[in-house]
Amino acid sequence: MTVSVTTTPPANGKKVLGFLASAIILAILPFVVGNAFGNSWVRTLDFALLYVMLALGLNIVVGFAGLLDLGFIAFYAVGAYTFALLGSPHFGIHLPFYITLPLGALIAACFGLLLGTPVLKLKGDYLAIVTLGFGEIIRIFLNNLNAPYNLTNGPQGVNLIDPVSVGGFSLGKTHEFFGISFNSVYMYYYFFLALTVLVVIMAWRLQHSRIGRAWVAMREDDIAAAAMGINIRNIKLLAFALGALSGGVAGGLFASFQGFISPESFGLLESIMILAMVVLGGMGHIPGVILGAVVLTIAPEILRDVIGPLQMATFGKMIVDPENARMLLFGLALVVMMLVRPEGMWPSKRRKAEFDDAKKGH
Amino acid sequence: MAEVLLKIDGIVKRFGGLVALNQVGLTINKGEIYGLIGPNGAGKTTLFNVLTGLYMPDEGSFTFDGTNLFRAQPHVVVGTGIARTFQNIRLFKEMTALENVMVGRHIRSKAGALGAVLRDKGTRAEEAAIRAKAQELLAYVGISDVADEFAKNLSYGHQRRLEIARALATEPKLLALDEPAAGMNPRETEELKALMEKIRASGITVLLIEHDVKLMMGLCDRIAVLDYGKKIAEGVPEVVRKDPKVIEAYLGVAHS
Numbered sequence: 001m002t003v004s005v006t007t008t009p010p011a012n013g014k015k016v017l018g019f020l021a022s023a024i025i026l027a028i029l030p031f032v033v034g035n036a037f038g039n040s041w042v043r044t045l046d047f048a049l050l051y052v053m054l055a056l057g058l059n060i061v062v063g064f065a066g067l068l069d070l071g072f073i074a075f076y077a078v079g080a081y082t083f084a085l086l087g088s089p090h091f092g093i094h095l096p097f098y099i100t101l102p103l104g105a106l107i108a109a110c111f112g113l114l115l116g117t118p119v120l121k122l123k124g125d126y127l128a129i130v131t132l133g134f135g136e137i138i139r140i141f142l143n144n145l146n147a148p149y150n151l152t153n154g155p156q157g158v159n160l161i162d163p164v165s166v167g168g169f170s171l172g173k174t175h176e177f178f179g180i181s182f183n184s185v186y187m188y189y190y191f192f193l194a195l196t197v198l199v200v201i202m203a204w205r206l207q208h209s210r211i212g213r214a215w216v217a218m219r220e221d222d223i224a225a226a227a228m229g230i231n232i233r234n235i236k237l238l239a240f241a242l243g244a245l246s247g248g249v250a251g252g253l254f255a256s257f258q259g260f261i262s263p264e265s266f267g268l269l270e271s272i273m274i275l276a277m278v279v280l281g282g283m284g285h286i287p288g289v290i291l292g293a294v295v296l297t298i299a300p301e302i303l304r305d306v307i308g309p310l311q312m313a314t315f316g317k318m319i320v321d322p323e324n325a326r327m328l329l330f331g332l333a334l335v336v337m338m339l340v341r342p343e344g345m346w347p348s349k350r351r352k353a354e355f356d357d358a359k360k361g362h
Numbered sequence: 363m364a365e366v367l368l369k370i371d372g373i374v375k376r377f378g379g380l381v382a383l384n385q386v387g388l389t390i391n392k393g394e395i396y397g398l399i400g401p402n403g404a405g406k407t408t409l410f411n412v413l414t415g416l417y418m419p420d421e422g423s424f425t426f427d428g429t430n431l432f433r434a435q436p437h438v439v440v441g442t443g444i445a446r447t448f449q450n451i452r453l454f455k456e457m458t459a460l461e462n463v464m465v466g467r468h469i470r471s472k473a474g475a476l477g478a479v480l481r482d483k484g485t486r487a488e489e490a491a492i493r494a495k496a497q498e499l500l501a502y503v504g505i506s507d508v509a510d511e512f513a514k515n516l517s518y519g520h521q522r523r524l525e526i527a528r529a530l531a532t533e534p535k536l537l538a539l540d541e542p543a544a545g546m547n548p549r550e551t552e553e554l555k556a557l558m559e560k561i562r563a564s565g566i567t568v569l570l571i572e573h574d575v576k577l578m579m580g581l582c583d584r585i586a587v588l589d590y591g592k593k594i595a596e597g598v599p600e601v602v603r604k605d606p607k608v609i610e611a612y613l614g615v616a617h618s
């Protein structure tokens with residue numbers, strides 16, 4: 001028998017070309033978008049990248065390990081508040097981002113363990129309820145920890161958060177390179193893009209490793225996985241911690257980008273939105289999840305711009321408030337999508353096999 | 363005197379008010395094929411689950427290869443050298459045959475999350491070794507040709523073999539098979555028997571639950587018989603077969 005030991009397919013010319021092409025497209029994208037539609041759309045791109053990071057983090061928990069988490073936004077909040085409290089006038093502490101960002105990610109990971117430990121024995125619906133509660137607890141804490149000691153500044157939130165900067169070079173300001181002026185939203189775009197690439201590499205490598213296999217095994221049959229020597233407790237906690245880690249990074253970036261955070265940004269709807277990105281994109285499949293996050297960030301923004309003028313043109317007056325109509329259409333799209341393509345927009349081969357089974361009625 | 367590999371004594375397992383295992387004790391020697399038989403509901407699978415760590419026994423003692431495994435976690439049991447298959451096959455259905463066996467290597471490899479992300483030299487070498495070993499095991503049980511098929515698409519006989527390969531991947535000293543011949547035709551059963559002989563010849567002790575008494579008599583060195591959670595006989599097949607208590611358990615008592 002011939003034993004082949006290649007772990008990755010050899011890189012061929014086509015692959016390199018595709019890689020270069022996507023790199024160039026991603027590099028010039030903000031300029032194309034900014035010139036065509038204005039800087040607010042570059043801002044939307046920045047948010048799309050943040051959501052890609054969040055969705056990839058949640059994908060580790062939900063997609064890889066199969067643990068339904070409805071409170072994922074809590075880790076985003078923990079990362080954001082860590083960053084904000086250590087880099088704002090609130091306490092007068094101004095630590096640099098290269099300390100606060102990793103620290104926020106680490107603290108978020110610890111919160112991941114904190115959530116993971118009591119839910120080790122829970123599955124499915126029960127797990128979903130507890131994680132939902134956890135997310136709300138974090139938000140309510142953030143909302144109320146302004147007394148007796150003012151830790152989070154309560155519902156007013158934290159303002160004037162430091163932008164990402166190194167030695168006076170701040171992403172919050174406009175810079176000029178090679179005669180081209182880069183607005184703050186452009187600066188953040190490239191910074192987010194770099195970190196998103198790192199998160200993608202991390203998620204991809206985890207998936208294709210001993211750890212990733214253990215997660216899939218646990219998701220498919222936890223009893224058989226245990227009987228094969230997988231320490232279910234550790235591997236579950238690892239999934240929660242690593243998922244929370246990416247959530248924490250995204251949170252810190254969000255805080256610096258916005259300059260202001262309040263508990264309002266971390267509600268249940270956000271958790272559900274991120275879960276929708278994962279499910280709609282293709283649970284457990286990294287390209288699918290990225291697609292899901294991008295589409296679900298950008299589509300509502302497009303609807304926001306289109307619905308008002310469209311109604312005026314068709315009916316000559318506003319029939320439905322554009323903000324409501326946007327969410328209505330969006331909800332409708334989700335429902336239709338789940339009916340016609342429950343495996344997601346871009347599912348993995350494995351996930352598709354599961355759904356093919358379900359359709360046949362196995 | 364043969365060397366003792368596994369020894370349990372006074373094992374009690376209760377489910378609420380039901381005593382599924384009542385003071386069961388047995389010893390398995392190194393290198394033998396040990397059979398466990400008994401009527402339906404006798405507690406064979408319960409005992410199996412206790413021996414592989416899936417159930418925590420309530421009382422008794424359990425040592426394996428000099429290690430105390432009483433109430434040990436499943437992954438600890440596997441680490442010590444007991445691997446199992448399941449009565450109703452429990453493969454990872456949406457993983458390929460090769461991936462299934464690679465999961466079996468988990469306990470014998472150590473790359474963590476950091477190694478996975480950094481993909482350092484050691485991690486890559488380990489991953490390659492895992493893959494090579496898995497391919498070797500697929501060849502060993504004779505299903506190399508379906509390595510890249512999803513486990514659920516394999517034929518029944520292949521699935522049984524894959525489960526054995528996956529268990530062997532953990533490098534067990536004792537391989538515990540729960541009704542491996544169930545649902546197999548005579549030819550497949552013969553092939554399975556040959557495979558078990560081969561495994562034993564490679565130095566692995568085999569524990570077997572089976573309904574096929576004929577297969578058991580021809581294959582096992584020693585047999586234990588369970589009935590209503592109690593061990594009613596143990597010994598070489600010829601003696602056990604003639605034991606009145608065993609005949610009674612299987613056929614009932616003759617009433618005059």
